[in-house]
Amino acid sequence: MKVLLTGGAGCLGSNITEFLAPISERVVIIDNFATGKLASIPDAGVVEVVEGSVTDSPLVEDIFSSLKPDLVIHGAASYKDPNDWYTDANTNVVGSILIARACERVGCFSTGQPANSSLLRNTQGHSDTCRSPDGANYELWHHQDGW
Numbered sequence: 001m002k003v004l005l006t007g008g009a010g011c012l013g014s015n016i017t018e019f020l021a022p023i024s025e026r027v028v029i030i031d032n033f034a035t036g037k038l039a040s041i042p043d044a045g046v047v048e049v050v051e052g053s054v055t056d057s058p059l060v061e062d063i064f065s066s067l068k069p070d071l072v073i074h075g076a077a078s079y080k081d082p083n084d085w086y087t088d089a090n091t092n093v094v095g096s097i098l099i100a101r102a103c104e105r106v107g108c109f110s111t112g113q114p115a116n117s118s119l120l121r122n123t124q125g126h127s128d129t130c131r132s133p134d135g136a137n138y139e140l141w142h143h144q145d146g147w
């Protein structure tokens with residue numbers, strides 16, 4: 001199985017990489033390291049890292065054309081600067097559309113962005129679901145569907 005993980009250096013992505021690497025032929029990560037860290041990506045032979053953005057249409061198309069992934073986990077999410085709505089909208093909306101359309105083109109299975117990242121807020125010292133590589137914890141604002 002060939003897997004593309006967007007945001008693979010993040011909390012969700014790095015944990016999923018750890019799980020998928022032993023059962024995959026190739027795992028390619030695309031991450032711009034806005035909040036993720038290279039050091040959090042598991043050191044496994046099948047894992048390749050591309051530094052870049054899901055908003056970079058030619059890069060996304062290149063990765064899909066060369067990898068032809070069977071599975072795409074779309075974990076890239078932007079929320080770092082609450083005032084930078086442009087970057088958030090570009091990554092979370094435009095980036096998600098580019099990934100979905102590329103999936104459609106090559107015919108692979110894709111997860112949607114797991115949840116709206118506006119529901120996620122970084123709260124140093126609060127412990128809940130997910131610990132990031134920089135040691136911060138994330139408090140999840142529970143969605144009405146519940147996660």
Ligand SMILES: NC(=O)c1ccc[n+]([C@@H]2O[C@H](COP(=O)([O-])OP(=O)(O)OC[C@H]3O[C@@H](n4cnc5c(N)ncnc54)[C@H](O)[C@@H]3O)[C@@H](O)[C@H]2O)c1
Pocket residue numbers: 006007008009010011012013030031032033034035036037052053054055075076077078091095113114115116117118119120129130132138140147
């Ligand atoms: N952490 C959880 O427990 C949890 C649970 C449910 C859903 N989610 C959702 O999963 C998604 C990821 O959450 P997370 O906790 O892993 O956050 P995170 O910040 O740890 O990971 C997001 C990753 O996306 C990368 N990124 C940001 N903009 C990018 C871009 N333009 N191109 C490529 N990469 C980019 C960041 O550098 C980072 O590595 C969010 O949508 C969040 O709402 C998280």
